[in-house]
Amino acid sequence: MTIISSTIGFPRIGEKREVKKALESYWKKAIPLEELLAVNNEAEKIAWKLQADAGINLVGLDGTLYDQVLDTIFYLGLAPARFSSLSGYEQYFAMARGVPGIEALDMSKFFDTNYHYLVPELTSSVSPKPDFSILFDKIKRGQDTIGKDKAVPIIIGPNTLVGLAKPADASTPFDHDGAIKALLPAYTQLLQELKGMGVPEAQLHEPILATTDAAKLKAEFTSSYGELSKVGLPINLVTYYDDIGDAYEWAVKLPVQAISLDFLGVPGSALGNETAALIEKHGFPSDKRLGAGVVDGRSVFADGEFPGKLIAALQDKGIKDISVQSSVSLQHLPYNAELETALPKELQSRLAFAKQKVAEIAAAAKASPSKGVSLTSALPPVNDPKEQIEEKLFNRSQEFKTRREAQIQTVEFPTTTIGSFPQTAELRRARLQFKKGQLSEQEYEKVINEYIKYSNDEQERIGLDVFVHGEPERTDMVEYFGVKLEGFAFTENGWVQSYGSRYVRPPIIYGDVSRTGPITVKEFKYAQSLTEKPVKGMLTGPVTILNWSFPRKDLSRSAQAYQLALALREEVDDLQKAGCRVIQVDEPALREGLPLKRARWESYLSWAVRAFRLSTVVADPSTQIVTHLCYSEFADILPAIDGLDADVLTIENSRSGDEMLRALAKYGYSRDIGAGVYDVHSPVVPPVDFIEKKIKTFLDVGLLSGNKKLLWVNPDCGLKTREWSQVLPSLENMVAAAKKLRNGSTATA
CATH class of the missing domain: 3.20.20.210 (TIM Barrel)
Incomplete structure (x- = not known):
């Protein structure tokens, strides 16, 4: 059995919000672009090295100046026509914030989180003009920092990117399937170049698989990943924010090397039991690695023995190739609980921020398996008391x-x-x-x-x-x-x-x-x-x-x-x-x-x-x-x-x-x-x-x-x-x- 550790995202802000301060200084013209990029690059380097030093085998190269969806729009050359007079970071930040005479991209919540993303605007005849040079620079910096064998690029998958988009012209019908097909040559080009750079695998993040509509996306996913798999670069198909429900049976058969699943679901609930139940019912393919999202990426409370118990239960099910990771990207957590010295001591000992969650991931991957744990019973119970409130308190007079x-x-x-x-x-x-x-x-x-x-x-x-x-x-x-x-x-x-x-x-x-x-x-x-x-x-x-x-x-x-x-x-x-x-x-x-x-x-x-x-x-x-x-x-x-x-x-x-x-x-x-x-x-x-x-x-x-x-x-x-x-x-x-x-x-x- 092979148990490794992996990360699928980390705070991009710097331990002391260095990136925020530099970004706002740049917008105020107090520092040049070069200084902003230097601060951002150093924050990324520190974060990647922190994860590698903790013992993580595959480190997701997270990092953005504004938003990862905006990054993908930018890399693929999908800026709407109204931004065509601009280029480089001037165009990038104009899409984020607008400039006189040009409205910014729409902003919306990223699935069920308090993170906001910039909404892609796509036409029925999508024509990407990719330039991946900034992404490749990031990957090269990651490889120089932690080694080629650990540095893994994070990419928003084509199905999720199109699923998050809106039509550039509201009066024109939008062909989602056609848009995905139009983007595939650019994604194929990207994977080919990543393969040439020697990355161990690519994480393609597809959280859209956790939505109700995922059950209807079988044809699009089968077609797109059938095409992308031809490149020959190992792909880790990463999902999160909930189980993948009715899509599970066909999604785990897609031609990828790893499938990452969220075992914890929404905050404060036991819905993550659904992922365990799906594996109980349908099993998991023996030719794939399971990315087991067992460390809670949406809670600041330490996970204790739970991750190790669940990994042991998965092993008991005969799953031999497992990567221990967080349930969602750790971008949704604060950076480091060690900085919190003023909290009550009894609470401090119960907390785990992103840095501590990384340690939990590494520890769970190294833990000795304890046999005989039921997969579903390994999940933590959630108390749900009944509130006793008079009905009249819910209605105005x-x-x-x-x-x-x-x-x-x-x-x-x-x-x-x-x-x-x-x-x-x-x-x-x-x-x-x-x-x-x-x-x-x-x-x-x-x-x-x-x-x-x-x-x-x-x-x-x-x-x-x-x-x-x-x-x-x-x-x-x-x-x-x-x-x-x-x-x-x-x-x-x-x-x-x-x-x-x-x-x-x-x-x-x-x-x-x-x-x-x-x-x-x-x-x-x-x-x-x-x-x-x-x-x-x-x-x-x-x-x-x-x-x-x-x-x-x-x-x-x-x-x-x-x-x-x-x-x-x-x-x-x-x-x-x-x-x-x-x-x-x-x-x-x-x-x-x-x-x-x-x-x-x-x-x-x-x-x-x-x-x-x-x-x-x-x-x-x-x-x-x-x-x-x-x-x-x-x-x-x-x-x-x-x-x-x-x-x-x-x-x-x-x-x-x-x-x-x-x-x-x-x-x-x-x-x-x-x-x-x-x-x-x-x-x-x-x-x-x-x-x-x-x-x-x-x-x-x-x-x-x-x-x-x-x-x-x-x-x-x-x-x-x-x-x-x-x-x-x-x-x-x-x-x-x-x-x-x-x-x-x-x-x-």
């Missing part, structure tokens, strides 16, 4: 049409923002000084209040209709709430990439969740005291807090969501008692937690929707509840979104071609809607006529039968990552466009 009359009344095309304003260097510095004891609580509160007043004054000047306080006191929309709740722990360096240079620091849920006191009321009351306009109370919803945290593994996700909802319910009630008339409870991660298998959707959506309602239905009829959803596909869960029973729905819209607007109109959504009119992830200031055209689409698609008082005008998302020099003119143009449409005039520029 009045229907929407009745309560809307008691809520704030607005002008046509009312304007607002989503919540956050720029986190300036001065603000971050004051927060750090307060944390270090260099600023007193009173001094820090003065800084926060000055920021709130500045934000308020600018909103008054610009003429927004509903204000926000700007969230200067918040580091992150999840972390901030977790700090105020019992049952959470927080890291100092537990950063995880969300996209590009945007990182989050997910809290760890390790105990029962409860609220100890008001969280947001003080800042709201101060902001509201400055204006006669309504100021929104700003909360993060229970499902998003759960999905953007590292949950417990011994308690169901639904139980943890309900605990969070009960805590937030108290906050909603305190805000309205303080005079807050509009409370926004954001759930951008609602769809993100949706299982990849449609058969499991109903169960998830049921408890997710009920958790949101549990947190919000304490609101009086006169209190307007707003929610915000962004950067995911929501058209297929509109009944669930309707079921949230929010009074106002705000969504991302600027990058997605108004698809969500058309879906909402077709569905007949009847509550207030605020569709984003410009992209907050781009530094480009949108002109008035651009925003006016976006607002007009609300009417063009027939939203709310053209009731302009229910059609809100707002940016796509929060403005935290932008600079005031970008935010203020953008909001000025947004308000100007709304006013022109109210007055029936036409914007010109």
Whole structure:
């Protein structure tokens, strides 16, 4: 029997976020491209060497300046025509962030994670113009660092790349099968050149196999891998985020040398049992290596004896050739738990970040097998207690049409923002000084209040209709709430990439969740005291807090969501008692937690929707509840979104071609809607006529039968990552466009 170890992805950010800092300095023109690349290359070298030194036999050469899907688009020469005047990294970053006159690629969530990818735009006649020189340079650097026998390239597979794409022209039917066939010569060329470079194998990542639609992809996978296998380079077909279900029987017969499977499934559940059950039922081919994803790549808790037990159980099944690896790419974990010195000692000993998970992988590969362990019983049990909550706590006291009359009344095309304003260097510095004891609580509160007043004054000047306080006191929309709740722990360096240079620091849920006191009321009351306009109370919803945290593994996700909802319910009630008339409870991660298998959707959506309602239905009829959803596909869960029973729905819209607007109109959504009119992830200031055209689409698609008082005008998302020099003119143009449409005039520029 051969047991080796392998990695399928690792954090790309550097142990201390070196790549983020260099990337943002490059964008600000503070450093040249050469310095950015040098910092990135050094971070990659350190990560690869760390894995090899830990004893990993095959190291996946992870690393990207922004996003691995964008990298693949770039390598294959698939930039849309609007970027044709640009080249090199100028084109690369333009696709990611946009430039004046050229919109960036759409952004969406990568399967069921909080990682965002850039959406490929493909035509029916795809014509790749590949240039793999940057990829080959990375591989050569990897080979020089850890040796040719260990350095393994990671490539997004053709079926997943096309599956993640959208048609470049929404009016033209998109031939997925034809697009895959058109890309195969470029993929074949790539594998041929990799073979010439002496790589031991190539990882082709195909997580699309974990989706419901995978069962329909047999012909495409059989054809594409039949063609790619002719090159003669060993291929490791890597899947993750769930089991591969009905595709298992034919997928394991594809002409590849290794199949990598996720044995753990979605976070906090026992769904990974399905992979074990598939092997129990169908066996595993004796001519292939099984990539056993037994180390949990989505949990910061150490795996203990579980990986070794499961490997032993697989051996008992007669599987002789096994590679021990993580269930998913370790990019979804923080870098190194050794940096966390302030956590409770009893928790520290239970944690394993990416570096420690690599050690777990290597240790499991070397462990002596213990015979007689059942394959399915080797998986950890998950507790799923039944919550006892009265049904009346899930329903508001009045229907929407009745309560809307008691809520704030607005002008046509009312304007607002989503919540956050720029986190300036001065603000971050004051927060750090307060944390270090260099600023007193009173001094820090003065800084926060000055920021709130500045934000308020600018909103008054610009003429927004509903204000926000700007969230200067918040580091992150999840972390901030977790700090105020019992049952959470927080890291100092537990950063995880969300996209590009945007990182989050997910809290760890390790105990029962409860609220100890008001969280947001003080800042709201101060902001509201400055204006006669309504100021929104700003909360993060229970499902998003759960999905953007590292949950417990011994308690169901639904139980943890309900605990969070009960805590937030108290906050909603305190805000309205303080005079807050509009409370926004954001759930951008609602769809993100949706299982990849449609058969499991109903169960998830049921408890997710009920958790949101549990947190919000304490609101009086006169209190307007707003929610915000962004950067995911929501058209297929509109009944669930309707079921949230929010009074106002705000969504991302600027990058997605108004698809969500058309879906909402077709569905007949009847509550207030605020569709984003410009992209907050781009530094480009949108002109008035651009925003006016976006607002007009609300009417063009027939939203709310053209009731302009229910059609809100707002940016796509929060403005935290932008600079005031970008935010203020953008909001000025947004308000100007709304006013022109109210007055029936036409914007010109």
